[in-house]
Amino acid sequence: MKQTLIIGAGPAGLSAAFYLARSGKTQVTVISNDQSALQRADKIENYFGFAEPVSGRQLLEDSRKNAERLGVAFIDTEITDLQINMEMKFEAYSSDGEKRIYDCVLIATGASRKTPPISGLKDFEGRGVSYCAVCDAFFYRGKDTAVIGSGSYALHEAMTLANTSSSVTVLTNGHEPSFEATGKIRVDKRKISAISGNDRVDSVVFEDGEKIDVSGVFIAIGTAGSTDLARKVGAPISGSNIIVDEKMSTVVPGLYAAGDCTGGLLQISKAVSDGAAAAVNMIKFLG
Ligand SMILES: Cc1cc2nc3c(=O)[nH]c(=O)nc-3n(C[C@H](O)[C@H](O)[C@H](O)COP(=O)(O)OP(=O)(O)OC[C@H]3O[C@@H](n4cnc5c(N)ncnc54)[C@H](O)[C@@H]3O)c2cc1C
Incomplete structure (x- = not known):
């Protein structure tokens, strides 16, 4: 069976996981280091399906349980590198020292970090x-x-x-x-x-x-962010966002991105929608 990697267990990654797992076409693995922006949201009251405000943490826990119920595998580690090998498969390197191979990858790692305010850093970008x-x-x-x-x-x-x-x-x-x-x-x-x-x-x-x-x-501050990972496999970025088309596809075949890392409205509803759109197109890509 084809292997799919989703990097990130926020609303975008988990939404994609539901669709991909239910397609029956691929084994889905979600790798995440447990740092969704949503964990910091105390009360959500602008998202569909709740009579009372719900905490971001609760939304994440319930969604992960749903994905697990659908057969999605979770690995709690940090992706430090992404490469494409000679067979055009993705090699994902992580801080647990493992290299794992996938046919298709979704980057759903949330908004990129800001660069540190060090004098000269911006001035010398591309020049050292x-x-x-x-x-x-x-x-x-x-x-x-x-x-x-x-x-x-x-x-x-x-x-x-x-x-x-x-x-x-x-x-x-x-x-x-x-x-x-x-x-x-x-x-x-x-x-x-x-x-x-x-x-x-x-x-x-x-x-x-x-x-x-x-x-x-x-x-290389904190964890490898969305644009860091995209750069490593040659997917273009714009500012702190990964560039995707309407299918949430990057220019790299088999590499998709969804949620805050693609910019636009930085909200759960958009991340969930992106994740679903990416998954539908990843299923087509996987044949
Ligand atoms: C304080 C706060 C309050 C908010 N309130 C609301 C609200 O009321 N309503 C609303 O709609 N939105 C709200 N948001 C915005 C919402 O949380 C985000 O838009 C949403 O979480 C984006 O989802 P995402 O899946 O794109 O990214 P995230 O939820 O940020 O998830 C990113 C995932 O990627 C993982 N990850 C990142 N890098 C790596 C790596 N190198 N290796 C492995 N895993 C990695 C993280 O651990 C995480 O699992 C709020 C945000 C904050 C910070």
């Missing part, structure tokens, strides 16, 4: 500041690089860079790293004041006035 190690590591082969972040995603990006860079420093910007540094990778916990350079990045300056010389700075 990157958001995708697998895409850009090659440009920094034999050079010193840095990754800004402190979690599994930062470690994953650092490990990718370590294959080609001469050194990789993970800059946690005042946070405790969630991992042990090994091999070529070192960690610096100092607060960052600026990314600096002339035409291109040449250093990162800390609040204590010291600096380290690097040619490339990779941003």
